[in-house]
Amino acid sequence: MSWKEFRAGKRGKIDVQEFERNLEDNLFCLHSELKSRIYQHSDYTSFYITDPKSRHIHKALVRDRIVHHAIYRILYPIFDPLFMNDSYSCRNKKGTHRGVRRLEVFTRIVSNNYIQPCWALKCDIKKFFASVDHRILFSLIKKKIHDKQVLWLILEIISSFRTRPPISPGASSREREREREGGRRSDSPSAI
Numbered sequence: 001m002s003w004k005e006f007r008a009g010k011r012g013k014i015d016v017q018e019f020e021r022n023l024e025d026n027l028f029c030l031h032s033e034l035k036s037r038i039y040q041h042s043d044y045t046s047f048y049i050t051d052p053k054s055r056h057i058h059k060a061l062v063r064d065r066i067v068h069h070a071i072y073r074i075l076y077p078i079f080d081p082l083f084m085n086d087s088y089s090c091r092n093k094k095g096t097h098r099g100v101r102r103l104e105v106f107t108r109i110v111s112n113n114y115i116q117p118c119w120a121l122k123c124d125i126k127k128f129f130a131s132v133d134h135r136i137l138f139s140l141i142k143k144k145i146h147d148k149q150v151l152w153l154i155l156e157i158i159s160s161f162r163t164r165p166p167i168s169p170g171a172s173s174r175e176r177e178r179e180r181e182g183g184r185r186s187d188s189p190s191a192i
Contacts (some may be wrong), residue, residue: 002069003027006062019062030063037152039067041160056127058161071154078144134158 003023010016019026033039044058060068080091088099103120111118125131138158145151 002066002073005073006066006069015062026063027066030066034067034153037149039153039156041067041156044161060160064157064160067153068157071150071157074150075141075145075154129161134161 007016041064042061044060046058049055049057086102088094107118138155141154
């Protein structure tokens with residue numbers, strides 16, 4: 001099921017076609033790794049896109065994105081009811097168009113049917129997942145998820161994301177050396 005959901009709208013992508021070429025073997029291998037808990041999330045491919053502004057993207061391999069979909073299917077019904085009603089991103093029966101229609105309702109009310117000035121703030125948290133404390137994120141998830149297998153997999157996914165902040169021109173030689181070494185983030189969640 002996760003494979004079918006993942007591939008929707010992506011069948012023309014080369015990485016998806018390569019995975020699908022040996023689909024059965026790839027899925028059985030992934031299943032075996034997950035079942036025996038030897039699965040390791042791969043590194044992300046980093047690149048920039050412009051749509052219309054420049055954005056830094058971190059893309060997981062197809063096999064990892066299939067796992068992301070499987071975890072999403074577990075987490076969504078648990079966490080979705082906890083979100084406020086006027087949260088529209090990545091939610092079933094929500095989305096951008098419904099969000100814009102809801103904004104229109106609010107602006108009409110606040111502006112007294114567009115007679116008075118009305119202000120709306122549009123904002124985004126820059127590099128949210130890279131900046132959120134992953135230990136806190138995992139601790140919040142652990143409050144709702146109690147299955148050790150699922151927690152192990154979520155921890156693997158959360159811990160897999162690492163970014164390297166740009167080195168400031170005034171960085172010490174020790175800071176530059178630490179940057180070159182890379183490695184797991186110091187704020188990665190601890191073991192289950």
